[in-house]
Amino acid sequence: MNFKRMINVVGVHAAGERNDVITGGVLDVPGNTIFDKMKYLETQADDIRKMLLQEPRGSVTQCVNLVLPSSNPEADAGFVIMESEFYPPMSGTNTICTVTALLETGMIPMQEPVTRLTLEAPGGLVRVEAQCKDGKCVSVKFSNVPCFVFALDKFIEVPGLGTLKVDVSYGGMIYVLADAQALGFSISPDEAADLVSVGENIKAAAAEQVPAVHPENPEIHTINQTLFAGPVRDDPEGKRSRNGVIVSPGRLDRSPCGTGTSARLAVMHARGQIKPGERLIHESIIGTEFIGEIAETLTIGDRQGIRPNITGSAWITGFHQYVLDRTDPFPTGFTLSDTWRKNK
Template identity: 80%
Template sequence: MKATHTVVCVASTCESEMKLKRMVNVVGVHTGGERNDVITGGVLNVPGATMFDKMKYLETQGDDLRKFLLQEPRGSVTQCVNLVLPSSHPEADAGFVIMEAEYYVPMSGSNTICTVTALLETGMLPMQEPYTDVTLEAPGGLVRVRAECKDGKCVNVTFSNVPCFVFGLDVPIDVPGIGRLTVDVAYGGMIYVLVDAQALGFKITPDEAGKLVEVGERIKRAAAEQFPAVHPENPEIHTINQTLFAGPIERTESGLTSRNGVIVSPGRLDRSPCGTGTSARLAVMHARGQIQQGERFLHRSILDTEFYGEITETLSIGGKPGIRPSITGSAWITGFHQYVLDSTDPLPTGYTLSDLWRKPD
C-alpha cells in the first residue's frame, strides 16, 4: 500500500505541475513493416476547400504539426503520419492529409491502407462485414476503397488509386559516381524514377539497405535535375521525389511477381512494397506491354512483405495514356498514443540530426 500511495502522489504532483500546450491522439499502424500512424484527435480542422488546399495550408502555415509528431524526440525518420479531416467532397466519407518525414505528398498507398484500417477498427467509420466500402479524399484526388472485414478486424484493404501514367521510358541520366543510366519516370501518386536493380548489382535484400539508400538518393537527385516532370493536370505536383529499384519480373502460375525497394527522403527504405511505387511500376509495365488489364501482380518489399496490384482501367491524363490501378494490402494497429507538448519543453517542434536525417552532399 505504501508503494502504491507514493506512486499516486508523484503522479498527482506531475499532473498539477504540467501545463500542456498541445495534445494529439494518434493510432499507431503499420503495413508491410512501414509505420504510417493516424491522427484521430487533437486537430479540429484545417482551412481549405479541398484536401490539396488543406495540405498546402499545412505545408506553408501549419507545418509545426508535422514537425511535432515526426521529428525527434517524439517521431522518427522511418515513419509517416496521416491527419484525418472532414471532407467537403460530396462523395467522400472523410479526407486525409499525408505527412512524411520531410514533406507532404498527394497520395500514398501504404498510408491509405493504414488510415482505412484505423478508421474502421476504431469505429470512426462504421464497419460492415464481409466488405466495407469507403471513399476518401486524398490531396491527389478521390480514392475508392473496399475493405475485407471479419470479426471486427480489417483483414485487407483494396484501394483504387488516382490515375497513373508514364513520363518517359528509357530516359538517359548521368549520375555522379555511377555514370550513364537508363531509367523510367512515372507517376503513381508520387513521381518516381525507376531503375533496374539487377543492372546495378542489387538483389534488394536487407543487407543491401544502406547502399540502396545511398545510391538511390544519388539517382533521384540526378534524375530530378536532368528530367523535369510536371503533372499535366496539376502543375503543383512536380519533380521526381522517389527512387524505385525494380527487381526482375517473374511469371508464375498465379501471375506476375517481382521485388522492389523504394527510397524515401531524407534517405531510408520504405519497409512496405509501396502502393504508389507499385502503381508507378504497373504504369511502366503496361506501357512496355509486360502486363495486361486484369492481370495480377505481386510486389514484394525488402522485408518480403507483399502488396497485390492490378490494372482495372486504361484512361487518358492530360493527353497522356495511363492506367487506374488497384492495390491490396493489410495493416495492423500497433498502439494508441497521446503526444503532448509541455509549455516548458525547449524543443516544441523537435529536431533533426544528420546522423539519421541525411542531407544531400
Template identity: 55%
Template sequence: MPFSRTITVVGCHAEGEVGDVIVGGVLDVPGKTMYDKLVHFHTHKDSLRQLLLNEPRGRSSMNTNLVLPPCDPRADAGFLIMESEEYAPMSGSNTICTATVLLETGMVPMVEPITEIALDTAAGLVRVTAECAQGKCKSVSFDNVASFVFKLDYKVHVPGLGEVAVDIAWGGMMYVLVDAASVGLSICHQQGPQLVAVGERIKRAVQASYTPVHPENPRIRGVSILEFTEPLTQEEGGCKVAVNTVVTSPGRFDRSPCGTGTCARLAVLHARGLMQEGEILKHRGIIGTEFISHIRGTATVGEYAAVLPTVKGRAWITSFKQVVLDSSDPFPEGFRVGDQWHMEPN
C-alpha cells in the same frame, strides 16, 4: 499540466510501414480541395509534421496521417499524408492504415463482410474496399488515381556512376524507377546502405535535369521518391511477381512494398507491354511482405496514356497514444541527428 499541445494518435502499420493516424487534437483548415489543405499545412502549420515525425517523438522510418473533413461530397473522410520530407499527395500504405483505423475505431461504420468507403486525398478521390470480420479489417484494397509514365529509359548523368537509364512515372507520387542490377546492386538488406546512397544520388540527378508536371494539377511537380526494381517472374496460378524497394528521403527504405510505387510500376510495365488489364502482380518489398495489385482499366490523363491500378494489402493497429508537447520542451519541432537522418552537407 503545462502542455501546449495534445494530439490523439492511433499507431498503425501496413505490411511493415508505419502510418500512424491523427484522430484528435487538430482542427480543420481552409481549402476547396484536399490539395489546398495540404498546401495550407505545408505553408502555415508545418510545425505539426515536424513535432510528430522528428525525434524524439518520431523517427525517419515513419509517416503520420491526419484525418480531416472531406472536400469531395462523395467521400466519407479526407486525410493528408505527412512524411519526413514532404506531404505526399497519395500513399498506398498510408491509405490502408487510415482506412483500417477509421473502420476499426468506429469513426466510419464497419459493415461485414465487405465495407466500401471513399477517401478524399490530395491526389483525388480514392475508393476503398475492406474485407471485414469480427471487427477486424482483414485486408484493404484501394482503387488508386490514374497512373502514367512521363519517360521510359530517360538517360541521366549521375556523378560517380555515369549515365543511368531510368523510368519516370506518376503513381500518386512522382517516381524515378531504376533496375537495381543496372547500377550493380541487388535488393537485399546487405546492400541497404549502398541502395540508399545510390538511390538518393540518382534522384538528385533527375531532379536537376527533368521536372515532370502533373497535367491536371500543375502544382504537383518534380520527382521526390525512387524505386529500385528487379525483373518480373511468373508464379504458379498465373500471377506475376516482382521485388522492389523504395528509397524515400531522408535516406531510408519504405518497409512495405509501397502502394503508389506499385501503381507507378504497373504503369511502366503496361507501357512496356509486360502487364495487361486483369493480370495480377504480387509486389514484394524489402522485408518480404507483399501488395497484390492489378490494372482494372485504362484512361488518359492530359496527353498521357494511363492505367487504373488497384492495390490490396493489410494493416494492424499498434497503439493508442496521446502525444504531448510540454511548454518548456526546448525542441517544439523536434530534431534530427546525422546518424539516422542522412543529412546533406551545408
C-alpha cells in the same frame, strides 16, 4: 499539467511500414479541398508534422496521417499524408493504414464482410473496398489516382555511376525507376544502406535532368522517389517482382509501396508487359507483399495511363497521446544527420 497541445494518434503499420493516424487533437484545416488543406499545412502549420515526426517524439522511419472532414459529397472523409520531409499527394501504405484505423476504431462504421468507402486524398478521390471479419479489417483494396509514364528508357548522368538508363512515372508520387539487377542489387536487407546512398544520388540527378510536371495539377511536380525494380518472373497468380523504394531524407520503405507499385504498373503497361486484370505481386525488401492490378486504362491530360488497384493489410500497434509541454525546448523537434541524411 502545463500542456500547450495534446494529439491522439493510432499507431499502425502496413507490411512493415509505420504510418500512424491522427484521430484527435486537430479539428479542421482551412481549404476547400484536401489538396488545399495539405498546402495550408505545408506552408502555414508545418509544426504539426515536425512535432510528431521529428525527434524526440518521432523518427525518420515513420509517417503520419491527419484525418479531416471532406467537402467532396462523394467522400466519407479526407486525409493529409505527412512524411519526413514531404507532403505527398498520395500514398498506398498510408491509405491502407488510415482505412484500418478508421474502421477498427469505429470512426467509420465497419460492415462485414465488406466495407466500401471513399476517401479524399490530396491527389484525388480514392475508392476503397475493405474485407472485414470479427471486427478486424483483414485487407484493404483501394483504387488509386490515375497513373502514367513521363519517360521510358531515359538516359541520365549520375555522379559515381556514369550514364544510367531509367524510367520516370507517376503513381501518386513521381518516381524514377532503376534496374536493380543492372546496378548489382538483389534488394536484400544487407544492401539497405547502399541502396539508400545510390538511390538518393539517382533521385537528385533525375530530378535535375528529367523535368516532370503533372498535366492536370502543376503543383505536383519534380521526381521525389527512387524505385529499384527487380526482375519480373512468372507466378501462378500473375507476375511477381521485388522492389525497393527510397524515401527522403534517406531510408528504405519497409513495405512494397503502394504508389511505387502503381508507378511500376504504369511502366509495365506502357511496355506491354502486363494487361488489365493481370496481377503483380510486389515484394518489399523484407518480403512483405502487395497485390497490384490495372483496373482500367484512361487519359490524363495528353497522356495515356492507368488506374491501378492495390491490395494490402495493416495492423494497429498502439494508441498514443503526444503532448507538448509549454516549457519544452523542442516544440517542433530536431534532426541530426546520423539518421536524417542530407540530400546531395
